[in-house]
Amino acid sequence: MSEPLTPPGGEEQDTVAPDPEARATGLLGRLDAAHRVNGMLAPVLTAVLAFFIGGLVVLVTTGKNPITTYRAIFDGSGLNWLFPWVGGDDRVLAAVNLQQTLLLTTSLILVGLAVAFAFRCGLFNIGGQGQYLVGSIFSVWIGSSFASMNGPLHIALAIAVATLAGAAWAGIAGLLKALVGVNEVISTIMLNWVAVWTGVFLFGQGGPLQNDTQVSVPVSNDIVETAKLKVFWGDPLLQGLHIGFFIALAALVVYFVVLNRTTLGYGVRAVGFNPEAARYGGISVARNYFLAMAISGAFAGLAGAMDILGWQFRLATGDVLTSTIGFTGIAVALLGRNSAVGVGLGALLFGALLNGTSTRNLDPEVFKPELASNLTQIIVGLIVLFVGADLIVLWVLGRIRRGRRTVGAPA
Amino acid sequence: SSAKSEATIKVALITDIGGLNDKGFNALANVGLQTAKKKLKVQGRVFISKSAADYVPNLSAAARGNYDLVIAVGFLMSDSLSAVAKKFPKTKFAIVDVSAPFMKGKPKNVRGIVFAEQEAGYLAGVAAATVSKTGTVSTIGGIKIPPVDAFIAGFQAGAKATKPGITLLNDYSQDFVDQAKCKELALNQIAQGSDVVFQVAGGCGLGALSAAQEKGVWGIGVDNDQSFLGKHVLTSAQKKVDQGVFQTIQLVTTGKFKGGVDGLFSVKNDGVGFGKVSPAAPPTLAAKLASVSAAIKAGKISKIPRLVK
Amino acid sequence: MSERPVVLEMSHIRKEFPGVLANDDVSLDLLEGEVHALLGENGAGKSTLMNILYGLYHPDEGEIRINGKQVRLGSPRAAIDAGVGMVHQHFMLIPVMTVTENIVLASEPVRDGVFLDYATAEEQVREISERFGLAVDPRAKIANITVGQQQRVEILKALYRNADILVLDEPTAVLTPQEARELFDIVRSLTAQGKSIIFISHKLNEVLEIAERISVLRRGRLVQTLPAAGATESSLARLMVGRDVLLRVEKGHSTPAAPLLEVNGLTVIDDRGIDKVRDVSFQVRAGEIVGIAGVDGNGQTELIDALTGLRKAAAGSVTVAGTDVSGASPRAVLDTGLGHVPEDRQRRGLVLEFSIAENIALHDYRRPPASKHGWLFPARLVERAQRLIDAFDVRGGGPRTRAGALSGGNQQKVILAREIERNPKALVAAQPTRGLDVGAIEFVHRRLVEERDEGRAILLVSLELEEVLSLSDRILVMYEGRIVGEFPPTAGEEELGIAMTGGRREAAA
Amino acid sequence: MRRLPTGARALGWGAVAFSALAAWIALPPVAVRSFAVPLALGVVAAALGIVAVRGGEKRLGFGAVAAAVLGAGLGILATRSGAANLEQAVVWSALLASMLRYATPLTFAAIGGLFSERSGVVNIGLEGMMLTGAFFGIWGADRTSSWVLGLLIALAAGALMALVHAFFAIHLRADQIIGGTAINFLALGVTGYLFIDIYGQEGTPTDIPAIPEVSIPLLRDVPFVGDVVGQMNLMIWLALLTVLLAWVVIFKTPVGLRIRAVGEQPRAADTVGISVFKVRYAAVIVSGMLAALGGAYLSIGFVNSFGENMTAGRGFIALAALIFGNWRPFPTLAACLLFGFSSALAQRLPVYSDSAAVLFQALPYVLTLIAVAGLIGRSIPPAAVGRPYKKQ
Numbered sequence A: 001m002s003e004p005l006t007p008p009g010g011e012e013q014d015t016v017a018p019d020p021e022a023r024a025t026g027l028l029g030r031l032d033a034a035h036r037v038n039g040m041l042a043p044v045l046t047a048v049l050a051f052f053i054g055g056l057v058v059l060v061t062t063g064k065n066p067i068t069t070y071r072a073i074f075d076g077s078g079l080n081w082l083f084p085w086v087g088g089d090d091r092v093l094a095a096v097n098l099q100q101t102l103l104l105t106t107s108l109i110l111v112g113l114a115v116a117f118a119f120r121c122g123l124f125n126i127g128g129q130g131q132y133l134v135g136s137i138f139s140v141w142i143g144s145s146f147a148s149m150n151g152p153l154h155i156a157l158a159i160a161v162a163t164l165a166g167a168a169w170a171g172i173a174g175l176l177k178a179l180v181g182v183n184e185v186i187s188t189i190m191l192n193w194v195a196v197w198t199g200v201f202l203f204g205q206g207g208p209l210q211n212d213t214q215v216s217v218p219v220s221n222d223i224v225e226t227a228k229l230k231v232f233w234g235d236p237l238l239q240g241l242h243i244g245f246f247i248a249l250a251a252l253v254v255y256f257v258v259l260n261r262t263t264l265g266y267g268v269r270a271v272g273f274n275p276e277a278a279r280y281g282g283i284s285v286a287r288n289y290f291l292a293m294a295i296s297g298a299f300a301g302l303a304g305a306m307d308i309l310g311w312q313f314r315l316a317t318g319d320v321l322t323s324t325i326g327f328t329g330i331a332v333a334l335l336g337r338n339s340a341v342g343v344g345l346g347a348l349l350f351g352a353l354l355n356g357t358s359t360r361n362l363d364p365e366v367f368k369p370e371l372a373s374n375l376t377q378i379i380v381g382l383i384v385l386f387v388g389a390d391l392i393v394l395w396v397l398g399r400i401r402r403g404r405r406t407v408g409a410p411a
Numbered sequence B: 001s002s003a004k005s006e007a008t009i010k011v012a013l014i015t016d017i018g019g020l021n022d023k024g025f026n027a028l029a030n031v032g033l034q035t036a037k038k039k040l041k042v043q044g045r046v047f048i049s050k051s052a053a054d055y056v057p058n059l060s061a062a063a064r065g066n067y068d069l070v071i072a073v074g075f076l077m078s079d080s081l082s083a084v085a086k087k088f089p090k091t092k093f094a095i096v097d098v099s100a101p102f103m104k105g106k107p108k109n110v111r112g113i114v115f116a117e118q119e120a121g122y123l124a125g126v127a128a129a130t131v132s133k134t135g136t137v138s139t140i141g142g143i144k145i146p147p148v149d150a151f152i153a154g155f156q157a158g159a160k161a162t163k164p165g166i167t168l169l170n171d172y173s174q175d176f177v178d179q180a181k182c183k184e185l186a187l188n189q190i191a192q193g194s195d196v197v198f199q200v201a202g203g204c205g206l207g208a209l210s211a212a213q214e215k216g217v218w219g220i221g222v223d224n225d226q227s228f229l230g231k232h233v234l235t236s237a238q239k240k241v242d243q244g245v246f247q248t249i250q251l252v253t254t255g256k257f258k259g260g261v262d263g264l265f266s267v268k269n270d271g272v273g274f275g276k277v278s279p280a281a282p283p284t285l286a287a288k289l290a291s292v293s294a295a296i297k298a299g300k301i302s303k304i305p306r307l308v309k
Numbered sequence C: 001m002s003e004r005p006v007v008l009e010m011s012h013i014r015k016e017f018p019g020v021l022a023n024d025d026v027s028l029d030l031l032e033g034e035v036h037a038l039l040g041e042n043g044a045g046k047s048t049l050m051n052i053l054y055g056l057y058h059p060d061e062g063e064i065r066i067n068g069k070q071v072r073l074g075s076p077r078a079a080i081d082a083g084v085g086m087v088h089q090h091f092m093l094i095p096v097m098t099v100t101e102n103i104v105l106a107s108e109p110v111r112d113g114v115f116l117d118y119a120t121a122e123e124q125v126r127e128i129s130e131r132f133g134l135a136v137d138p139r140a141k142i143a144n145i146t147v148g149q150q151q152r153v154e155i156l157k158a159l160y161r162n163a164d165i166l167v168l169d170e171p172t173a174v175l176t177p178q179e180a181r182e183l184f185d186i187v188r189s190l191t192a193q194g195k196s197i198i199f200i201s202h203k204l205n206e207v208l209e210i211a212e213r214i215s216v217l218r219r220g221r222l223v224q225t226l227p228a229a230g231a232t233e234s235s236l237a238r239l240m241v242g243r244d245v246l247l248r249v250e251k252g253h254s255t256p257a258a259p260l261l262e263v264n265g266l267t268v269i270d271d272r273g274i275d276k277v278r279d280v281s282f283q284v285r286a287g288e289i290v291g292i293a294g295v296d297g298n299g300q301t302e303l304i305d306a307l308t309g310l311r312k313a314a315a316g317s318v319t320v321a322g323t324d325v326s327g328a329s330p331r332a333v334l335d336t337g338l339g340h341v342p343e344d345r346q347r348r349g350l351v352l353e354f355s356i357a358e359n360i361a362l363h364d365y366r367r368p369p370a371s372k373h374g375w376l377f378p379a380r381l382v383e384r385a386q387r388l389i390d391a392f393d394v395r396g397g398g399p400r401t402r403a404g405a406l407s408g409g410n411q412q413k414v415i416l417a418r419e420i421e422r423n424p425k426a427l428v429a430a431q432p433t434r435g436l437d438v439g440a441i442e443f444v445h446r447r448l449v450e451e452r453d454e455g456r457a458i459l460l461v462s463l464e465l466e467e468v469l470s471l472s473d474r475i476l477v478m479y480e481g482r483i484v485g486e487f488p489p490t491a492g493e494e495e496l497g498i499a500m501t502g503g504r505r506e507a508a509a
Numbered sequence D: 001m002r003r004l005p006t007g008a009r010a011l012g013w014g015a016v017a018f019s020a021l022a023a024w025i026a027l028p029p030v031a032v033r034s035f036a037v038p039l040a041l042g043v044v045a046a047a048l049g050i051v052a053v054r055g056g057e058k059r060l061g062f063g064a065v066a067a068a069v070l071g072a073g074l075g076i077l078a079t080r081s082g083a084a085n086l087e088q089a090v091v092w093s094a095l096l097a098s099m100l101r102y103a104t105p106l107t108f109a110a111i112g113g114l115f116s117e118r119s120g121v122v123n124i125g126l127e128g129m130m131l132t133g134a135f136f137g138i139w140g141a142d143r144t145s146s147w148v149l150g151l152l153i154a155l156a157a158g159a160l161m162a163l164v165h166a167f168f169a170i171h172l173r174a175d176q177i178i179g180g181t182a183i184n185f186l187a188l189g190v191t192g193y194l195f196i197d198i199y200g201q202e203g204t205p206t207d208i209p210a211i212p213e214v215s216i217p218l219l220r221d222v223p224f225v226g227d228v229v230g231q232m233n234l235m236i237w238l239a240l241l242t243v244l245l246a247w248v249v250i251f252k253t254p255v256g257l258r259i260r261a262v263g264e265q266p267r268a269a270d271t272v273g274i275s276v277f278k279v280r281y282a283a284v285i286v287s288g289m290l291a292a293l294g295g296a297y298l299s300i301g302f303v304n305s306f307g308e309n310m311t312a313g314r315g316f317i318a319l320a321a322l323i324f325g326n327w328r329p330f331p332t333l334a335a336c337l338l339f340g341f342s343s344a345l346a347q348r349l350p351v352y353s354d355s356a357a358v359l360f361q362a363l364p365y366v367l368t369l370i371a372v373a374g375l376i377g378r379s380i381p382p383a384a385v386g387r388p389y390k391k392q
């Protein structure tokens, strides 16, 4: 997870101007612990622990063997497709499931990055949801108009506009922060709701973007065929996996490169760690607050475009009101410690969980349908809780190490 | 032999994002499925959609699972269904609140389950106008969608027909879940003189009924019979989605299922109607409503609007 | 000099931090009413030892006895109860709270069983501050008082909890000569009242003046404990560093050329709307060091901020190498060739979470070779950092080490390396040696003189009168935001001291 | 360290006042019918605002201009609308009563958050803790058929949720925002699960004892005031009381001093022997209990039933209100009231335009944005908030 010039994430999380003392110790502690447990070991072990606890819940609530449940969730996520020995119908089904998992992963990566990037600049962007919506709205609009336009160009336009729209929406918060110091938590929460109601207005009955075939149904027009992203795996009609997946992967690379290999990223991180020192160094804090928010918003807006152009094709007021992906993005980013690799894995974890725990993949005998979604909600909650607390494992391993050292103490 | 074939019938129910606990049509559809399991000895399974991303996977998973009938609940799934239906031409599909002939590509294996909500609304309107003392009655819609507006339009027509001079208030909570929103709206309407509040907002609407109870005015339930909430529930404008689902399943078990067309559920076939009338209501009310629905059955009352102007 | 009871015994203390053996078999004892000085380079382990005494760190080995009884100091609470008080190197004060709130925190007087009795609290604070002669305004917010006053608050905190053993970790590092002298009086009155004091400092003359015995730490080990009587600055310095160090800066004659830093009628208003700098004008010419002496809080900070573009001036102009940079952005000022060694190295000078390499690129990361067209080249940053680490003898880490993991002195070296390597025309150095050990100070001073001889214009702002005197070619004294006088380096401390405390006000006005 | 109003500042606030007047004058009881009046007032306000900007009061000035536009806009809208609509939309007493109902759950949660964050622990789990309180409040009231016990059980449940958050944030030094997010997920799942498992389709019974309204005889008869607060739910009074108490505790007692110290400079607190952990645990648990009260008000105070996710984001609004109120009790209350008022107003505005009805739903959020950006601006959090504390 760690990159040559930056310490592994986790300490990027402070949303306030850092105080050398407290940071140094509080974070040093976690750092050397992290070094002791070389690399990925800690996250993995904590994940295991998390699933174990979740398993207990299943046992208590359903009285059924949690292993089989997890097996079901795992198969439901389609990850068993990776096992060569899975064959025949199972393989076909696994493929379908995996496509859905990766479909979710695609947008989760992007909304995750939207949160992570802001965090690297010391900003807490709760507004991923709103920025995602704005992105979706614009891509629906572009995608459903300009029918005559040539496909690739049309798609490019839709993506570009959606991305910019997301950037602009987050930019408002960035600007308010930069100019008058408005706390981004307030502004982004408020902007979320403004986005929601604007969306409901646009697609609602009599709204400017409501479809023109069924006058009474509060849904947008479909985007035109040529504006749809190509499905490269699975059935285009049955929501197969579209090439947006690669765009998301590319976004991860971009994120890493921008942060660690560009002057822009340097400025963003400097401001995130210590605005005072950044200012002294000649970096304009305001400018970077704005840039960081705008770039975050761009990721979220792009996520919206991916979903609309990739599989959703339309927006109904209902979708606008009930979507919560932006908030999941917060968990994804933080589980990923705001690092590129981490966000990728976090998104995959959530994609798999969300898809794997869907009722279509769980035995209705074990999971009463009316209870299933709540039960899986609990499991997801627990996993977030425990994966967040890597220190459990670090602590234990740290103990073991210290024990060893004091025995054969080298001078 | 028919008994044997029935036993093997498999039915899947796909909820929309409202989920099974929406106190609205998803829940009722499930009731219909459960009754079918008991009465028609069919196998049934429910697929819950947690987000729009679940529609296609759920529908196609059901189709792949060799279910004989796959029932989608709610117009939100209309487009997803037309795509899936095309892929699985041998599977029978049905969808609540959507008219099959109007679906994209007019799939031949999809049957619409549609309701004449306006008729139920009309009955509610009659009831409201009859008991109203203030001459003001009101409606609270969830989100402005076809079924909701049909209820409201019918209600307003019924009330006007009963008391031409009556004042009608109407608000939308923009929400089907948050009871507080509907309660606030209801309190506001009551403050403006409304003494009968008709809720057309699913779970949110329960807040409206609680406001009616608190302020000692009448409330009217929606979808299922909500008289169990208390004496303050004058009656309920029933939309018997359970009936619709049950009867559609029955069509399959009896081999009479036909796609590409709608099953219209109205007062005529007892698909919509009015629920238990509150014991506290004027004794004549029940009879009055019965006669009005008879008139609707007989076609004496027709052309009830579905759209709120 | 009769037999005095031993109040504190620390024996065979060992403390290891990941990668660092901070204390290794250190033993120390303290007599009643004694001032025992603790000397050592940056990173020698002084603070660590004291933090152990105060229950903040737990020793890996060793034991502590207070008044003969072995004690386990598991927490500051335990240490406080055992009669230990500590004034930390980095103050433990809450800026947004008042002096009183800070002092009574956790031992508050209570009214009606629940309410915090502010009246009584202030009364008690007044009372002890008079008893020990530590004047402070109980109602002032910490953020609004000078560092010197903050330190008194720290001492009062300890006394308020009736500490008998008082640890002062580099107390004079932040004080003016006057304040330092006052502190010594306080220390003496404290010992007179039976308190025992451990006094950490890098300033050998002070140590010799105030201490009875001196213990010297080097690289975590106790080198020697010796009586102050008979010790000399150079002997102590040798013990600390392990080699001879020259304590006086030797610098040739300065040959001032064209003015590179010009300030005219500069007036600066601070955040609270107070004019901290009033109509200040001066020049610094190539090849000279101009020192600004003054008591802390007389506008030095604001002056520097205005020079470096960190704060907009209300009036007046600043010119660097002929270009007017009044009201320009910090970056623009830097680009015109002004270097700046900031007053507060941890808050401002460094991004503690950044590696040394990244910190060294702080100003010019947007320019080749560090970057091109917005592309950063980490490898080059590392390579350059390695060069500077060697050149400036930065100890305790390589290019990829977090700056926060370095000790004070080495952090300062990193900053100095960065500022000098940019080859600025004019260099503003604020408190360049605050908290540094003799070795480091020697290094910094030598560099500054070298840079002068390179033909840079250097503005030295320091609270260390001795430093100003030994480095500067001209000395300006700042008082209440004004330059109240210019002196040659031959001027006496007293003379300057008087000016610094406003004695020359009428003469200047 | 608030500065005294300078000339420009006074002008700015004057402009804000004029903007308010522009809207108010067009509403009942005054209800001038000529759109020229609010327009004129709006122009004056805007002008003053611009002068303020010139005078250096940039933020306040621009805020005033925005307010002017909004005020004049509303005013003109009002003059152009039918008098009937107007009477219908603006029944001041009803409006204010509604405002208080909206603000109450927010206030509980926000004050809860205040304790947690003042002690240095970010609490975005407020939403979940509210929801927990909402469910266990009604469940308790149902089981014990006593709303008092219901409240107590809600408190306990909220405390438990908070304890989880506290343990992970404080002992395990897990990221506090992940922790909070997890709490929200958990609460949603747990309450939903139990709700369905216990109450099934029909939902909570209707005969559950509800928290009573208190009607205050004398107050009830005061003309206008009586209509607003004459008869209010007990919890609304309790919420107001909570704000007062919070202020006393935080700023007038040793406990408060220690909480603030721990939130500002934990190490400093530690060095004088305050147990940072203990203080933080206590504060977080209190925050959970208060949030739970907010939830309980919704379930057994207001709608007298439970619904899945019935808090519907109120916890986040409370969080915003807390920041808006700069982590101080009374400003936080003010923020909640502003939000409550605009929500109440938004519900009544659709009478003017059906097509744009939904847009009015955005009013509270837009207003809050303008208020924060224009008038409040920078809010300074406790210095150590969000940062885990590590003992050596």
Ligand SMILES: Nc1ncnc2c1ncn2[C@@H]1O[C@H](COP(=O)(O)OP(=O)(O)OP(=O)(O)O)[C@@H](O)[C@H]1O
Pocket: A263, A267, A282, A283, A284, A285, A287, A288, C329, C331, C366, C367, C372, C373, C374
């Ligand atoms: N982060 C910043 N803080 C303050 N000033 C900046 C910042 N970035 C750029 N500037 C100034 O703004 C001007 C234009 O910005 P620009 O990004 O073009 O700088 P640049 O270094 O030329 O760009 P790049 O280095 O990315 O090629 C530059 O002259 C630079 O001095």
Ligand SMILES: Nc1ncnc2c1ncn2[C@@H]1O[C@H](COP(=O)(O)OP(=O)(O)OP(=O)(O)O)[C@@H](O)[C@H]1O
Pocket: A025, A028, C017, C018, C020, C021, C022, C040, C041, C042, C043, C044, C045, C046, C047, C048, C049, C089, C396, C405, C406, C407, C408, C409, C435, C437
């Ligand atoms: N909390 C800590 N974690 C890791 N290393 C530490 C910690 N505290 C101190 N060290 C290291 O222990 C060594 C001794 O530090 P200490 O602060 O005691 O030195 P010092 O003598 O006080 O130096 P200075 O004169 O600069 O204050 C240094 O190398 C320092 O980097």
Ligand SMILES: [Mg+2]
Pocket: C046, C047, C048, C089, C169
């Ligand atoms: Mg030290």
Ligand SMILES: [Mg+2]
Pocket: C296, C297, C298, C300, C301, C302
């Ligand atoms: Mg200063």
